Amino acid sequence: MVMPHDRPPGLGRPRGPGFAPGPPPPTSPEAPSRAAGATAAPAVPVRKGSGRLLAAAVLVAALTGGAAGVAGGRLAVGDEAAPAALPRAAAAPPAPSGSSGSPGSAGGLSGTAARVLPSVVSVESGRGAGSGFVIDGSGHLLTNAHVLAGSAAGAGVTVVLDDGRRLPAVVVGTDEAYDLAVLRVDDARGLTAAVLGRSADLAVGDQVLAVGSPLGLAGTVTGGIVSALDRQVRLGGRGQTALQTDASINPGNSGGPLVNARGEVIGINTAIATLSRRGTGSIGIGFAIPIDRAVPVAERIIRG
Structure with a gap:
């Protein structure tokens, strides 16, 4: 989460029809503000599989006074027995024609939000803040x-x-390459675990909600659709595919869940695109790490 007076950097500049040339903008949806005198990170070209330049994009850590990158424990798969896998929702049955992404229970999207909110937290570290959610x-x-x-x-x-x-919580471990981290609260009483879905079941046009603490406004819910399934961007210092959504994502949303209409987490909100270096708000282009990629990483971190 970024306080309202912070000025986070950006992820990148969309290119293509309808976009006028402008200064390359680095942004991230969560980013903490840079320390005084720090220079903006240069935009990094990200290419689609076809080789066409899609966007100038770079993820810059934007927590209060934070710098790009995260120093965390190196992860390794140990030989010890693995703990029980994180609980996942059953694969969704095929949706009737024309109903993909429609609210799956009474109460519609308001009911979805009510189910998800108890699982979402604001995260405050010594140098910045963002969002997160309970996974077990x-x-x-x-x-x-x-x-x-x-x-x-x-x-x-x-x-x-x-x-x-x-x-109070402790950092169990981080994986910088995937821009993921696991925290642990010793006293889990009263915590509500989110239902982890399957990003492989998504289709373009499915309804989604983004939940988190943009600009410190805890418990904020925004809605939209899945705009693309395998958008190539630069996250965690490497090129990888991400879910693209037009649900409003802003500084402070990083680490919060992107959920489907059934309230299942299908992504972790991580970055946004902006049109200028000073643009810090949502322009309807946000990116989330697919939950199918995040779950194995989280299990590996927990395993140690």
Whole structure:
């Protein structure tokens, strides 16, 4: 989360018909403001599989006083027995023609929001802040690595629950390459785990909600659709595919869940595109790490 007076950087500049040339803009949806005197990171060209230049994009950690990149514990797959896998929702049955992405329960999207909000937290580290969500009954939470602004494994942070409670948490570990991190709250009583869905079941046009703490406004819910499934962008210092959505994502949303109409987490909100270096708000182009990629990383972090 970024306080209203912060000025986070950006992810990149869309290119193509309808976009006038302008200065390359680096942005991220979450970003903390840079320290005084710091220079903006240069835009990095990101190419689609076809080789066409899609956007100048770079993810810059934008937490209060934060710098790009996250120093976290290096992850390795140990030989010890793995814990139980994170619970996942069953694959969704094929939707009737014309109903893809429609609200799947009574109450529509308002009911979806009510189910998801108790699982979402605000994350406050020593150098920045963002969003996160509970992923199991053992007190583990998932967020972006850049939200922790360089906090190493074992460092202490604070999470603020939907009901306003503030709880101490520790950094279990991070994976900078995927821009993911796991936190743990020792006392898991009263925590509500989110339902983890399957990003492989998504289709372009499906309805989604983004939940988090943009500009410090905890519990904010915005709606939109899946705009693209495999958009290539630069996240965590490397090129990878991401879900694209037009749900409004702003500084402070990083690490929060992107959920489908059934309230299942299908992505982790991570970056936005802006049209200028000073543009920090949503222009309807946001990116989320697919949950199918995030779950194995989170399990590996928990395993140690």
